[in-house]
Amino acid sequence: MNSIQLVQQIESKGSFLCVGLDSDPRLIPSTFQKESDPIFSFNKAVIDATEKYAVAYKPNIAFYEALGPKGWESLQKTMDYIPKNVFTIADAKRGDIGNTALKYAQTFFEPASSGFNFDSITVAPYMGEDSVTPFLSFENKWVILLALTSNQGSQDFQLIRDENNIPLYEHVMRKAMEWGDAGQLMFVIGATRTEYLKHVRQIAPDHFFLVPGVGAQGGSLEDVAKYAMNSKVGLLVNSSRGIIYAGDDTSVSAAREAKNIKEEMSMYLDQYWIK
């Protein structure tokens, strides 16, 4: 999917909601446990309930990997079920070099390899250029690079400042923008503090940000919209547990939560989106 299609979808749905599919056998309602593939059945219910309100789905790869080969099969069925006009993110946070990076890219981008055809993958920057660029050679596929995350541990290294007072996350963003443009590179940006939202938008005015940390992890959706929206919206805001585990009646509760967020997003699109 290219950025024009992504922005069109955001406009037509009035939403920049990404639904995280962190589907855990121990957390899904008991009604799904009796199905032959509980994880897929649960994901199907979540997708049915939320596809009107979501512009992206983000399976958290760890949750599938932990189930062995059958987890990958549940993920494959899930991917086949997601409507083709919805953006898909392999939240895999891979990061390795050269040939190995290419194998990871093939895993998630090349149907002839593992069977998957994701639109994007989350990537970790620690190993530098040759761990990121192999993912950028695929047409209409995206790298979503970790920049400033919302977890406690983000303070350990991401905020370290060099002798010119430039924090590591800024180095990561500026370097990566030399490797890929706003049509193939997004950044993971935690929504924990207003000053950071302003700063990262100043560093990367044109790029999309994938924003976790709204809701359960504590950021304000309005602040994200107010300080980080750009002329192409430039935002995908993720919610996982708050939607998929909102209640035992998944079809009803997931739809309700996604609709609530979508309505708030529609309001902010009216208010802050200057095309």
Place this chain on the structure above:
Amino acid sequence: MNSIQLVQQIESKGSFLCVGLDSDPRLIPSTFQKESDPIFSFNKAVIDATEKYAVAYKPNIAFYEALGPKGWESLQKTMDYIPKNVFTIADAKRGDIGNTALKYAQTFFEPASSGFNFDSITVAPYMGEDSVTPFLSFENKWVILLALTSNQGSQDFQLIRDENNIPLYEHVMRKAMEWGDAGQLMFVIGATRTEYLKHVRQIAPDHFFLVPGVGAQGGSLEDVAKYAMNSKVGLLVNSSRGIIYAGDDTSVSAAREAKNIKEEMSMYLDQYWIK
């Protein structure tokens, strides 16, 4: 496996060789292509040829993941085949937080989860403490944390110095040593320059280093032994392509290459290992 068992194995084999199983369907000799599971058959031949000389095997997870569910099955069979006294490394370079990190840990450490029972996993440090510590809660399992890698891109971020002239890789090592001790935490250290080998050994005198970048990637094995060996040896030096793709007759060529490296290592153990 604990560090005492690992050091005993190194001593009894006279080797600190790790064989990297970067097994690629397009690179394995044609004789294996006709087998029902070519990747497992190839790995089996490599293991048979090298187990006398190797103290560790390191499957590169990307290569299995790229093949879809059948790749995970080849990996499972490979893991079941590796002798139990040999150290195993899931070269997965995972890095995510909290629950997600725990899922990755379960994938590779908990047989009841995905079926795997690796001794260790490579982990990326960018997200900080809560992305590393979940892996450290498993008894006799190891985190091998990326610190200073040997690739070109390692210069992009790992060498950035703070206002006190401390490079990022040193921050990573010192912080991580607060989270885990030398019996559960190793570091990935590229062997490209003598000055770095000296520096990282000074930072972490007791920890094991997993060293790629010897051979094909250019470092000197003698320099690694000379500048980074400690009283528990403290080194696992990896070779992948140089051994597994040494020739079309895998049984002969992989054994020959592994034996050559092992003999060089034995010499350096005699010369530089001060118990």
